[in-house]
Amino acid sequence: MQQIIADAVHAALESLRASWPALEPDRVAFTVQPSSRPEHGDLQTNAAMIAAAQLGARDKRAVAADLAAALTFAPGTIARVEVAGPGFLNFFVDDRYYQDLVARVVAADDDWGRLTLGTGQSVNVEFVSANPTGPLTVGHGRNAVLGDVVARLHEWAGYKVTREYYFNNAGRQMHLLGESVRARYRELLGAPLELPEGGYQGGYIADIAATLRAEQGDELAAADEAVFRGAAERAIFAQIEATCARLGISFDRFFNEQSLYDSGAIQAVLDQLRTHDLAYEADGATWLRGEPLGLDKDRVLVKSSGEPTYRLPDMAYHLDKLGRGYETVIDVFGADHIDTCQEVLAVVRALGGDTERVKVMLYQFVTLTRDGQQVKMSTRQATYETLDGLLDEVGADAVRYFFALRSPTSHMEFDLALALRQANDNPMYYVQYGHARINSILRREEAAALAAEPLDLALLTDEAERALIVAVSRLPEVLARALAEHEPHRLPTYAAEVATAFHQFYDRCPILSAETRALARARLELAQAARICLRNVLAMLGVSAPERM
RNA sequence: GCGCCUGUAGCUCAGUGGAUAGAGCAGCGGCCUUCUAAGCCGAAUGUCGCAGGUUCGAAUCCUGCCAGGCGCGCCA
Numbered sequence: 020m021q022q023i024i025a026d027a028v029h030a031a032l033e034s035l036r037a038s039w040p041a042l043e044p045d046r047v048a049f050t051v052q053p054s055s056r057p058e059h060g061d062l063q064t065n066a067a068m069i070a071a072a073q074l075g076a077r078d079k080r081a082v083a084a085d086l087a088a089a090l091t092f093a094p095g096t097i098a099r100v101e102v103a104g105p106g107f108l109n110f111f112v113d114d115r116y117y118q119d120l121v122a123r124v125v126a127a128d129d130d131w132g133r134l135t136l137g138t139g140q141s142v143n144v145e146f147v148s149a150n151p152t153g154p155l156t157v158g159h160g161r162n163a164v165l166g167d168v169v170a171r172l173h174e175w176a177g178y179k180v181t182r183e184y185y186f187n188n189a190g191r192q193m194h195l196l197g198e199s200v201r202a203r204y205r206e207l208l209g210a211p212l213e214l215p216e217g218g219y220q221g222g223y224i225a226d227i228a229a230t231l232r233a234e235q236g237d238e239l240a241a242a243d244e245a246v247f248r249g250a251a252e253r254a255i256f257a258q259i260e261a262t263c264a265r266l267g268i269s270f271d272r273f274f275n276e277q278s279l280y281d282s283g284a285i286q287a288v289l290d291q292l293r294t295h296d297l298a299y300e301a302d303g304a305t306w307l308r309g310e311p312l313g314l315d316k317d318r319v320l321v322k323s324s325g326e327p328t329y330r331l332p333d334m335a336y337h338l339d340k341l342g343r344g345y346e347t348v349i350d351v352f353g354a355d356h357i358d359t360c361q362e363v364l365a366v367v368r369a370l371g372g373d374t375e376r377v378k379v380m381l382y383q384f385v386t387l388t389r390d391g392q393q394v395k396m397s398t399r400q401a402t403y404e405t406l407d408g409l410l411d412e413v414g415a416d417a418v419r420y421f422f423a424l425r426s427p428t429s430h431m432e433f434d435l436a437l438a439l440r441q442a443n444d445n446p447m448y449y450v451q452y453g454h455a456r457i458n459s460i461l462r463r464e465e466a467a468a469l470a471a472e473p474l475d476l477a478l479l480t481d482e483a484e485r486a487l488i489v490a491v492s493r494l495p496e497v498l499a500r501a502l503a504e505h506e507p508h509r510l511p512t513y514a515a516e517v518a519t520a521f522h523q524f525y526d527r528c529p530i531l532s533a534e535t536r537a538l539a540r541a542r543l544e545l546a547q548a549a550r551i552c553l554r555n556v557l558a559m560l561g562v563s564a565p566e567r568m
Numbered sequence: 569g570c571g572c573c574u575g576u577a578g579c580u581c582a583g584u585g586g587a588u589a590g591a592g593c594a595g596c597g598g599c600c601u602u603c604u605a606a607g608c609c610g611a612a613u614g615u616c617g618c619a620g621g622u623u624c625g626a627a628u629c630c631u632g633c634c635a636g637g638c639g640c641g642c643c644a
Contacts, residue, residue, distance in 0.1 A: 050584055065586060068624080079624075104587045105624070150644070191643070304642055315570075315640080322642040329644045354638045357572050383573060384638065425581065430574055430637055437580090437593095444580095446592055452606045460603050500584080512582060515591070526599095526608040546603095568606065 020062065021496050023096060024051045024110055028066045031089035038085075041074050053493070060101065060109035061489060068106040079106030095119075117488040118476040124491055124548040131548075132494040132555045134502075137178030143340055144170040146351035147263065147270075148185040151255040152196050153221055155262050155406040157433060158353065161385050163406075164422035164561075166351040167268045168507040169380065171559050176502055181345070182269070185336060187276040187329075188252050195219065197248025203228035204247065208237055227254045258407075265410050266419065267561050276332045284335040285327060289320065291370050312365040333363045334370075341372045349505070351380045380505050382427035389435040404435065413438045416562045420447035423560050424511045446515060447562065450553060453518035455568040456525060457550040460543075462566075465531050469543050478541040483524040487545060490520040491552040498559070507560075514556045521549045 028051070032044035049066035067083035076082050083102040090100060090108075098113040124131045146166025149159055170180045187193075199218040203225045206212045214220065231239060231250055239246060263269065279285050289305070292298035297308045303323035307330070309316050321327050340348045352360055360379055368374045387394040387404055394404055409418055412435065421438075424446065425431040437444060460466055479488065493513065501509040530546055533539035554564040 050586090052584065052586090055587070055589095059587075063586085068586075072624080077624090107587070152644095187644075302642085306642095319642045324642075326642085328642065333644090354573065356639090356644090358639055359644085361572095381573080386637080428573060429581070432580070434580085444593060448606055449592080452604080456604055456607080463603070465603085504584090508582080512591085515582095519591085522607055523609095525603080529603070531603050568604075 020096075020112060020116070020492060021051045023092070024062055024064065025049075027090050027092055027097075028064055028086070028108075030091070031086055032066070032070065034089050035085065039070075039074055042070060043073065047073060053489075054109060059103060059107070061112040062110045064108050064110075065106075067102075067108055071106060082106065083108055112489075114480065114485070115477070117485060117492065118479055120488060120492050121476050121479065121545050121548045122474075124551055125544060128551055129555070131551050132175060132498055132559070134176040134495060134498060136499070136502075137173060137176040140177075140346040141179040141181065141344070142170075142173050142347040142349060143181045143183055143343070143345040144173070144349045144351070145183045145185055145274075145340070146170075147259075147268075149259065150187050150192060151252045151259065152192050153219065153255065154223055154258055157387055157404045157406055157409055158385055160266075160406040160409060160418060161382055161422045161431075162351050162353060163263060163266055163268055164419050165380060165382055165427060165507060166349075167266070168419075168423050168510075168560055169349060169351070169505060171561060172498060172502050172507065172510075175498060175559055178347075181271045183272045183274055183340075184270045185274045185276065187332070189277055190326075193248055193252070194244065196224075196251050197244040197246075199224050200227050200231070200247040200251045201242070201244055204231055204239060207232045208240055223255070223258075224251075227251050230254065262407050262410070265407070266415050274336070276336070279332050279335045279339070284339060285331050288331060288335045288338065288366075288370065289327075292320070292366070295369060297366070297369060307362070307366070312362075312369060314362055314365060318362060330359065330362060330366075333359070334366045337363060337367045337377065338370065338372050341367070341376060346376065347378060348376055349378045349380060351382070354381060354383045357381060378505060380427060383430045385422075386430060386432045387435065388432060394435070409433075409435070409438070416451075417445055417447060419560060420445070420511060420562050423507045426506060426508045446511070448568075450511075450514045450518045450557065451563075451565055452568055453521045454550060454553045454557070454564045455566060457521070457546050457553070458566040460530055460546060461550065463531065466543060469531070469536070469540050472536065472540050474540055474544055475537055476541055476544065478535075478538050479545060481528055483520075483527045484542070484545060487517075487520040487524045487549055490517045491548050494552055494556065510556055510559055514553065514560075517549065517552055517556065521546075521553070524549075 028049060029044065032042065032047055036042055036044065047066060047069045049064050049069050051062055051064045054060050054063045067086045068079050070086065071079040071082040074082065080102055083106040087100045087102055087108055095113050095115045098111045101109045101111070103109050127133075144166055147155070147159060147163050149155060155163070167182070170182050173180050195215055195218055198215040202212060202214050202218065207228055227250060231247070289298065292307065297311065298320060299306055299308060304319050305321035307318045307320050309318065318330060319328050320331050337348070350360070364374050364377060367377070417438065421433065479485070497509055497513045501507060524545070528542055530542040531539055533542055557564040
């Protein structure tokens with residue numbers, strides 16, 4: 020409906036060009052929004068006020084009246100248009116449009132909400148991408164959920180989606196990991212504990228060492244760090260994948276940074292940077308020239324040890340992804356990557372990469388609290404909270420719903436003590452309960468009998484019935500906006516809106532025991548549409564839609 | 569010091585330059601002989617961090633300031 024009105028307004032503006040020469044219809048950036056109050060109709064637009072400003076017209080209401088007169092709608096869509104307030108146009112949608120929509124939703128079923136705007140296009144979503152140095156933390160949880168929900172939203176919009184995980188199993192941190200495990204292993208053999216400087220202290224290190232001891236006995240007493248590193252990597256990656264699986268997440272591709280060295284891609288980037296005079300040698304290292312790229316300072320690309328910093332592979336990786344032909348490449352990054360991400364994209368752009376296709380989804384950190392006290396998260400000290408632990412406490416549905424619930428830019432708080440009590444507090448239950456309530460009606464024998472009777476949706480005239488249909492009708496536009504803005508939280512917010520409309524309808528409009536059989540039949544169909552809508556929203560979020568609670 | 573993010577009801581947070589700023593939770597008052605009360609209805613709750621500016625109109629845009637988070641490494 021939003022689109023129908025927007026198209027009509029565009030057409031009306033075009034038709035008014037003759038009488039208003041100063042008007043540039045394409046530059047009238049108007050919005051069509053749901054009205055905030057019932058007396059303002061179903062939807063409203065500010066188009067006349069924007070146009071009036073462009074025309075320099077003093078009387079905005081007069082412009083609005085002219086625009087309203089120029090609007091044309093197909094029969095059975097808009098019942099009437101009113102000029103109101105400072106120059107709004109309020110649209111009152113024809114009841115028939117909404118009544119018919121119930122049938123459309125039921126017919127669409129699993130496909131209600133699906134869009135076609137991504138048909139024929141592919142998108143790559145890179146997320147989680149934690150190096151295998153330890154179990155996933157609560158912080159990774161937000162990344163995982165945001166990435167997977169964005170991937171799901173793209174699938175619902177018709178895109179072909181690749182879920183990708185980028186990791187590095189080489190370098191200093193992995194070396195430290197190997198040494199940490201070796202130290203624990205030797206401790207098990209009776210040697211004094213000699214953890215390396217800055218080594219990993221989490222309990223999982225000792226667990227890996229204990230497993231090695233159990234499997235191989237004392238044979239590794241003199242083994243090289245690399246042996247322990249390899250074992251640790253395998254164990255930790257298996258755990259990371261298992262944790263993701265618990266969240267309903269799997270990846271299509273694991274991209275190893277090492278492959279960029281093997282293929283020569285990293286050397287190629289370095290060569291090109293030198294060719295463009297964007298790299299120079301100093302102090303035994305290779306530096307990136309910041310100024311021509313709009314960066315505040317120069318950065319090291321290759322350390323004096325000859326080893327590249329993380330930047331170079333990151334640049335090669337983005338060029339690789341862009342070269343694979345995706346229409347859109349999405350990165351899900353925590354707030355700590357903001358600056359480096361700018362550097363990488365600046366270089367990619369300078370080397371001819373089309374960074375317009377790269378969308379960076381930045382999210383702020385999660386503050387963990389327990390019993391009112393803030394919990395600090397660090398992988399190297401053993402003070403983090405694992406995502407597995409959180410899943411044990413509240414379950415996958417709650418983890419997904421909670422992380423998807425807040426805007427990525429919010430510095431959200433996750434209180435573990437609250438999460439434990441969350442059976443009563445979590446807004447997810449409100450939505451799931453709505454779904455379960457509908458199913459309990461549809462399960463009844465009377466419902467099956469009723470469903471066979473003739474359907475007359477024109478009987479749906481109650482305020483609560485109409486409000487529920489309006490809510491259900493909005494799914495496609497909510498999805499479109501969540502996609503455009505990369506804001507998954509719009510879906511839980513919307514789900515609550517639909518659930519509220521349903522609960523109000525349920526309370527006010529008896530279904531099976533309606534005044535007449537015909538009305539009962541019509542309401543049953545509406546309940547069916549509401550069920551489909553809630554189930555599909557929950558599917559977009561990857562949260563279960565229980566039939567009983 | 570510089571960059572990015574945030575500041576909205578007691579708490580956690582929505583809010584596309586638009587009309588009287590919303591939800592959940594907590595608290596207060598009602599509603600179960602009737603399809604699931606994990607629900608509904610009602611009342612109450614606000615210096616939209618502060619101060620300027622732009623605009624017909626600002627929680628929203630601009631500037632400055634205050635507070636918190638993150639970053640500014642030859643770590644990733």
